Amino acid sequence: MMKNLFTIVFILIASTNSAFCDAISETRKQEILQILKHDCGSCHGMTLKGGLGPSLLPKDLKRMSEKQIVLTITLGRPGTPMPPWEPFFNNEETHWLAQQLLNGVTFSKTSLKPLNNASNNENNHQ
Numbered sequence: 770m771m772k773n774l775f776t777i778v779f780i781l782i783a784s785t786n787s788a789f790c791d792a793i794s795e796t797r798k799q800e801i802l803q804i805l806k807h808d809c810g811s812c813h814g815m816t817l818k819g820g821l822g823p824s825l826l827p828k829d830l831k832r833m834s835e836k837q838i839v840l841t842i843t844l845g846r847p848g849t850p851m852p853p854w855e856p857f858f859n860n861e862e863t864h865w866l867a868q869q870l871l872n873g874v875t876f877s878k879t880s881l882k883p884l885n886n887a888s889n890n891e892n893n894h895q
């Protein structure tokens with residue numbers, strides 16, 4: 770009985786966690802880009818050119834494989850300020866994020882849509 774319950778819970782988690790290719794919704798992609806800009810940007814620079822953390826521009830990251838970047842984001846770098854992001858992104862989302870970094874992300878106003886109306890006001894204190 771318990772085993773069946775675990776199986777059902779596991780399937781539910783796996784299916785809501787976008788475990789399949791291209792299952793990341795547009796809204797979630799925008800959300801990840803917001804996190805990249807504001808959270809990663811607080812250490813790596815708002816334009817990702819580097820700050821406390823190194824540059825995340827494609828020319829500087831291309832020495833790493835996508836897998837290495839995914840591992841760095843997932844686990845962080847113990848002993849450095851780079852935190853693990855495992856609680857925030859699932860595996861597929863981390864791969865998508867690593868691909869965005871390798872391809873180069875630009876934060877133009879038009880490519881970043883506000884997630885909801887309330888978030889518009891938050892820009893003032895950023």
Ligand code: HEC
Pocket residue numbers: 804805808809810811812813821822823824825829830838841842846849850851852854866
């Ligand atoms: C609290 C500061 C901080 C935050 C927030 C942060 N990082 Fe980092 N990150 C660092 C530091 C410092 C390093 C360098 C660690 C080292 O010395 O190896 C690093 C390293 C990295 C590297 C490896 C770069 C390289 O050239 O070796 C990647 C990729 C990376 N971070 C991505 C991210 C992403 C993506 C986010 C947001 C989801 C993020 N980081 C958020 C501080 C941060």
